[in-house]
Amino acid sequence: MLDVEICKKARHSRDPRFDGKFFIAVKTTGIYCRTTCPVHPPKEENVTYFSTAMSAAQAGYRPCLRCRPDSAPGSAPWKGVGTTLDRALHLIDQGALQQGSLPQLASRLGVSDRYVRKLFNQHLGVSPKAYALYQQCLFAKKLLHQTQLPITEIALASGFDSIRRFNDCFKNQLQLTPTKMRKQQDQSNSNITLTLYYRPPFNWQKMQQFLSKRQIDGLEWVTDDSYGRTFFWQDCKGQFTAKHCDQKHCFEVDIEIDEIKYLKPVVNNIRRILDLDADLGQIEGDLKNALPNEFTLVTGLRLPGIWSLFEAGVRAILGQQVSVQAAKNLVTQLVHELGEKHEEQAFFPTPKAMATSDLAFLKMPTARRQTLIRFAEHFSQNDVTDNADDWLPIKGIGPWTVAYAKMRGQSDPDIFLASDLGVIKALKSQQAFDDKKISPWRSYLTFQLWSQL
Template sequence: MILDRKICQKARLSRDARFDGKFFTAVKTTGIYCRSICPVSPPKEENVSYFDSAIECAQAGYRPCLRCRPDSAPNSPAWKGVNATLDRALALIDQGCLQEHSLAYLAERLGISDRYLRQLFKRHLGTSAKNYALYQQCLFAKHLLHQTKLPITEIALASGFDSVRRFNDCFKKQLQLTPSQLRKSTQASDNKITVKLYYQPPYNWPVMQATLAARAIDKLEWCTKESYGRSFTWQNSHGYFTATHLAEQNCFEVNIVISEISQLKAVTHNIKRILDLNADLQHIESDLKHCLPSTFTFNSGIRLPGIWQLFEAGVRAILGQQISVAAARTLVSQLVDNLGEPYGDMRLFPSPHAIANSDLAFFKMPQARKNTLKNLANFYLEHQDNSEPQQWLALKGIGPWTVNYAQMRGLSDPDIFLGADLGVKKALAQSHHEFSPEQAAPWRSYLTFQLWSQL
């Protein structure tokens, strides 16, 4: 990606937060790279180089600034969204795929050759997939060193390293800093971790909060005027989090309790997904406005509220078929109350095994709907992580709306238009606008939520 120097210069000198994360400034005389909003005195233009991503700065030999902490910048590189395969690869790496598996396994998951995967990373990021993964692990560790009192040993594990020695070596190599330069003490704390997760404005929290609150399940989720939280399971770990919106700082302060510290990075990434913190909404909204009539009342800052896992999204979609949001919430609450594993004062969402082995007699619904739930649970038990929503169409009782809804909220797919949804149809009828949803690609999920916001 070739950046325009004049535009970057104006943006960094203005320190406008809207450019935060869209490029990074590297200073040749100090060997440091910064965010566009860095508070230090701006360097002379002849001493500056501009990069599209933080990892490109690191590959060029620069180390991160300790003042503006570029690891906290919203993740919105200009190429993001251009290559769906690369987006999927990055998502799987952020979930820890290369910590547990080989590059060949990742390529197989993506349905491409490992040679082509290497080419994608080289072309768009200028580095290898493995090096990208290590760099992200180090940035996450740096985040924890700044914001928590976790011992360095636990930070190493939380970041995906199997030893402190490897962590120290990799951290110094990738960031040209040692953990001790960021951390003066390594006092142990309890298992409650607090981090700040930043986003690029606009962010319409009232609409996001209303969407989450209307569907929140007692004992599984909690929602206040300024926060959202829930219990969760992730692979072999469980825990809960509460994310509090700090509008003036363009971030969420997130308190996390987790049983397995090694899963913290993946869990944090998933929290960012369900709150849709990585979206470059200015770009998305600019595209959407071009395909909507000028008379359309556009609600700026509307994000995609995610559901914790794809299986849960599928279950919620099945229970929400052709009924109101309130009625669906009642059914999901009954499922959690009866089959959710107790976790302190909370409950965890029922596992596929729990649903598959229940007769679901507590539901007052047709047996066919119960069978659909059990079919999905059994399908998940057979296919595990290789389940793709489109494969669900072979299951009796699951149609396109259910698959699309689960894909939009369980995978945060940005390009799903729920044209058959009753709410979308009602919004279209009320608006009296004529336009083609296909013109909104690849952001049709955002169009769907725009229409829902009109109700």
């Protein structure tokens, strides 16, 4: 339950730390806003507070066109309390109900579709399909505001098969037609440029340094205020550049993609690799409570991700028992020898390209080359899942490799690399503590220790 007095103080303070924690609905206008909305604060008697944007929308309010409450970072009430609900939300956001049915989604979760409906009704107050449609409409709204894509392409990118279905659903969910929602912009701008917000703090300097040390020329590009790379997503390819805007608490992201229907999952993956949805206030609070007082905590430290689980696994194997620079050189050789090239850019090699090569160009032990080939063969199979623990039977892959890949390829927040040489070295200068008490944020602890080297 929301504490009205706390919400009242937070609303008037416009403190960005409350952004996404709750939403403000105004009875006289029928609009709901973020806590950081720049409009003049309405009278308290005209205000109702909601814990989620979804609950405000279900109560009949439409999103504010100035503060765009749909862009507020995901808050805890959205995520629910169980891992099943967390995974269901993740799969739906990735398009599970656009590409399949609710029973198929339930099967992937290992539960019944009746139980999935119960979870959504209990924790979100809506059905899984209603949640999916609302997310599709919010993504379409972002594209209408921030790009000049034709409405037909926006409908396709948002997961709708027909314009009529798109228009009806958009109007029902947001009480406006796509045409009325369209923001007037410079018509000469044809690039896809989106603004991806986060809840501060965000230590971009530390993330930039981490990514820069591991940058693969041609595949990635890193500047003082941006990160970009090429990518594959299913049967499409593209590239993006994310520019950090510290004062606005966001990234301006330019995206090129040859299949517009994959835009939403691509944007979700960009959010993941930049760790934009993390609530650092809660995470750092938990770390401070569990760690010794002498531990120096670096504020705003995020988890820099890798584009795919396969790429993370390859980087982890090439990084076994060698320095960061040596691993970077090996990955660079791999990309330049086997990756698809386009002008001055390169794409990360596919599993098939690696599985059919002897990798003789890599200057490393033969046993490790064979491990890499077996790993690529594993991914070349059609029945490969996203469970990295399935790699352990592959000769040459151990717990460290799997854990590193899960931490950076899936952004698992609870990975403590206790056997990592850097972590061991950093722990020598720290008082003893129980890492289990820091769960579920042990990945952030790992990066905190790395940052002290």
